[in-house]
Amino acid sequence: MPIKSYLAHPHDGKKEQLLQDLSIIQECEVLPAENRDILILVTDTKDDHSEVELEKKLKTIKSLKLLAMVSGFNSKQN
Amino acid sequence: MYTSLTNRREFIKKMAKLSAMAAAASMFPGIIFAEEQEAGIPADAKLDWKKGPCRFCGVGCGILVGTENGKAVAVKGDPKCEVNKGLLCVKGYHQTMCVQARDRLTHALVKKNGRYVKTPIDEALDLVASKMKETIEKHGKDSVAMYTSGQSTIPEGYVASKLMKGAIGTNNLECNARLCMASAVAGFLTTFGTDEPMGCYEDIDHADYFVTWGNNMAEMHPVLFSRMLEQKSTRGAKIIDFATRTSRSSGASDRSILFEPQTDLAVANAICYEIINNNWMNKSFVEKHCNFSKGLTNMGYGTEDKYKFSDKPEKVDFEAYKEFLKDYTPEKVAKYSKVSVKDIKYLAAIYGDPNKKVVSYWCMGVNQHTRGTWMNNLIYNMHLLTGKISQPGNGPFSLTGQPSACGTAREVGTFTHKLPKGVVMNEKHRRLAAKIWKVPYENIPSKPTYHTTEMFRAVDRGDIKFIWTQVTNPLVSLPKTSRYRPGMQKDSCFVVVSDVFPTPTSDVADVILPASWHIEKGGIYGNSERRTQYWDQMVEAPGEATPDAWMTIEIAKRMGFGELFPYTRENHVDEIYNEYRQFHEGVKHGMAPLDVLKKESGVIWPYVDGKSTQWRFNATYDPACDNGEDFHFYGKPDGRAIIWLRPFEPAAESPDDEYPFWLNTGRVVEHWHTGSMTRRIPVLHQAMPAAYVEFHPDDAKKLGVRNGEKIKVSSRRGSCILPASINERGLPTRGQVFVPFFDENMLINDVTLDAFCPISKEPDFKKCAVKVEKA
Numbered sequence A: 001m002p003i004k005s006y007l008a009h010p011h012d013g014k015k016e017q018l019l020q021d022l023s024i025i026q027e028c029e030v031l032p033a034e035n036r037d038i039l040i041l042v043t044d045t046k047d048d049h050s051e052v053e054l055e056k057k058l059k060t061i062k063s064l065k066l067l068a069m070v071s072g073f074n075s076k077q078n
Numbered sequence B: 001m002y003t004s005l006t007n008r009r010e011f012i013k014k015m016a017k018l019s020a021m022a023a024a025a026s027m028f029p030g031i032i033f034a035e036e037q038e039a040g041i042p043a044d045a046k047l048d049w050k051k052g053p054c055r056f057c058g059v060g061c062g063i064l065v066g067t068e069n070g071k072a073v074a075v076k077g078d079p080k081c082e083v084n085k086g087l088l089c090v091k092g093y094h095q096t097m098c099v100q101a102r103d104r105l106t107h108a109l110v111k112k113n114g115r116y117v118k119t120p121i122d123e124a125l126d127l128v129a130s131k132m133k134e135t136i137e138k139h140g141k142d143s144v145a146m147y148t149s150g151q152s153t154i155p156e157g158y159v160a161s162k163l164m165k166g167a168i169g170t171n172n173l174e175c176n177a178r179l180c181m182a183s184a185v186a187g188f189l190t191t192f193g194t195d196e197p198m199g200c201y202e203d204i205d206h207a208d209y210f211v212t213w214g215n216n217m218a219e220m221h222p223v224l225f226s227r228m229l230e231q232k233s234t235r236g237a238k239i240i241d242f243a244t245r246t247s248r249s250s251g252a253s254d255r256s257i258l259f260e261p262q263t264d265l266a267v268a269n270a271i272c273y274e275i276i277n278n279n280w281m282n283k284s285f286v287e288k289h290c291n292f293s294k295g296l297t298n299m300g301y302g303t304e305d306k307y308k309f310s311d312k313p314e315k316v317d318f319e320a321y322k323e324f325l326k327d328y329t330p331e332k333v334a335k336y337s338k339v340s341v342k343d344i345k346y347l348a349a350i351y352g353d354p355n356k357k358v359v360s361y362w363c364m365g366v367n368q369h370t371r372g373t374w375m376n377n378l379i380y381n382m383h384l385l386t387g388k389i390s391q392p393g394n395g396p397f398s399l400t401g402q403p404s405a406c407g408t409a410r411e412v413g414t415f416t417h418k419l420p421k422g423v424v425m426n427e428k429h430r431r432l433a434a435k436i437w438k439v440p441y442e443n444i445p446s447k448p449t450y451h452t453t454e455m456f457r458a459v460d461r462g463d464i465k466f467i468w469t470q471v472t473n474p475l476v477s478l479p480k481t482s483r484y485r486p487g488m489q490k491d492s493c494f495v496v497v498s499d500v501f502p503t504p505t506s507d508v509a510d511v512i513l514p515a516s517w518h519i520e521k522g523g524i525y526g527n528s529e530r531r532t533q534y535w536d537q538m539v540e541a542p543g544e545a546t547p548d549a550w551m552t553i554e555i556a557k558r559m560g561f562g563e564l565f566p567y568t569r570e571n572h573v574d575e576i577y578n579e580y581r582q583f584h585e586g587v588k589h590g591m592a593p594l595d596v597l598k599k600e601s602g603v604i605w606p607y608v609d610g611k612s613t614q615w616r617f618n619a620t621y622d623p624a625c626d627n628g629e630d631f632h633f634y635g636k637p638d639g640r641a642i643i644w645l646r647p648f649e650p651a652a653e654s655p656d657d658e659y660p661f662w663l664n665t666g667r668v669v670e671h672w673h674t675g676s677m678t679r680r681i682p683v684l685h686q687a688m689p690a691a692y693v694e695f696h697p698d699d700a701k702k703l704g705v706r707n708g709e710k711i712k713v714s715s716r717r718g719s720c721i722l723p724a725s726i727n728e729r730g731l732p733t734r735g736q737v738f739v740p741f742f743d744e745n746m747l748i749n750d751v752t753l754d755a756f757c758p759i760s761k762e763p764d765f766k767k768c769a770v771k772v773e774k775a
């Protein structure tokens, strides 16, 4: 089911924290930019329900200022 | 070669990551992502990526749709598109998923003995054409009408206008853009004499301040808001949210200032008072480039059938303007606007500071207003007084809601008074249209007939006996549907609805025509920043679903107008655009040729000598300026823009003892307008499954209302039951409730009022009086 990618903007000075906060979520893969306060987040969820649950979880992360969605793919789960 | 699902999933994840890296690279040049940057770019053997604009909002993000075996399987932001630089919002990404909905309209349905019968499309089109013809023969040309959309493509709007105005000879053509940006059009025309914003989205990269007027951009124009936030964090640009409700935008802004509904008129005047009082006015700009005018006041609200109004502008001088503003000192205005004197002065100082660049953004809060034209004029006043206009990072910018409200509704002109160039009242404009359309000049009537609200009143009264709606769902989106639904159900009117999915509007149709969706047809849109965007058909439509433009052409042929519509099915988009382009030839509105549109991710008009014009009226950027000055407002005969004296007047209906709350309606980020598409996209539907009524926590406490409890919201027109929402998505001010209108199971427009701005005729969906009680 959905695979999405986002640009994740941390609050000022919270890039490392955001990296940690996102890395512990099972459905998230994170790739921080080396020279900017931006992280790439790729989410991979098994169905629409988990997708919604994940979105709820992301909204509670305090170090996260903004998530801007970039792309999405709908693929069968293996 | 066999690819296991695991491999395929990894492959897709890599592509998702790469799309994000591409977007980041175009937004932040020089950005580095360590080892991943160059590694493992998968050879994209199977997906065929095609460019186009997003189907949904007026931001007009460029998308790339990946197709595989004739199916759209992926969407990503187009990193080459200057609008979004690779970004997309939640709607943009999921858009193609609606086409798979189980209840997709794939065949024509004709109502027979109260039941819909699947009918071959040719037979259904025969019936529609014969009904239209027969109605005209019996009751005259003005008994038939078409109601189209700011989501219609340019070719769709163009053939509708040609059929109705040129071939049949009636001005009974309107579109739902009347409900969303008619006030912006009237504002532009009254102030500048020519429609559409002078600036472009690149202003975001230059402005020091963004002042948003009643505009929840974080939800309604999310990609532009992301771009603003980026400027906030990289350059320290500031966002000031001026609104009647605390929204997601307020939370992300530097300042949120709340005002009492309707008093934006007074606050805008108070800002102008302060600009002059503090000598912040740019005197030489005003002297060289502006005039002052006043118009009629106490215009009424159009709530009665056949209401008529025309303004009588009168030129005045600067002294008269100063005198007028004396009623709007910050102290006086603070008393009824509930905006503090300090905040009014704060806002004025932003506009007044000569060293700060300011962009004002607005959309429905200002436009859906019984004094919407005035509010547009007043925002222009602030920019004209300070000379902060038509320069990178400085300017007033009215955003559109729909993807082609500009391209189709405004530029092609699918309103009763409009032609592709100019208005029906102007003989020169009628002659030009007649020449290009190859119809006798006398065919095009010189008088406008019905604006949207009056059109549906005419259906209810029985004056309109045939109506065809395309790409729109008026029985969810009109104000006061409690009157217009029974009106459309009457036997006196034959109703034809073209759509992709069934809706409450198709429920009352006599014939339902199955329409092709966005990527199942080719098309052209025009976004908020005058950008024309072309796309090719990407996938086949199911069953007998047909492009709307082609259905209009088929009807025209069946009515005997075939020689006026000599287009081919395969190539009609290109053929129509080439014909349409002739209307706008010249430096003021030249449109790009097709080969450019096919190559680029949209270009901005006026397109002159192979270049987009990003800032109009500024001689440095706009080749149409020819007065020898640095600015030229050439829409007006004397080249000067108008600063208008527009007073505060109360709303059409305000809370009272019986109906003590304001009702404000609007949208949410997950859903596109009436939800007919986005509610069929599972992720979006699950994220926001139903409408709700938002309360201020103090009001909820006073009424003893708990979250989720069923509440009946009623007005003098009708009622609607919805679950209460407290401290969730947004926070209305005390004494106000907010309801989103996307949910066809909770029709809040049964409750709203059909009062409109007398100049623009755009209804006010943001203010009426209601009572709330536990259901």
Ligand code: SF4
Residues within 6 Å of the ligand: B054, B055, B056, B057, B058, B059, B060, B061, B084, B087, B088, B089, B090, B091, B092, B093, B220, B221, B222, B223, B224
């Ligand atoms: S911001 Fe508007 S145009 Fe851009 S992806 Fe979202 S809905 Fe589409």
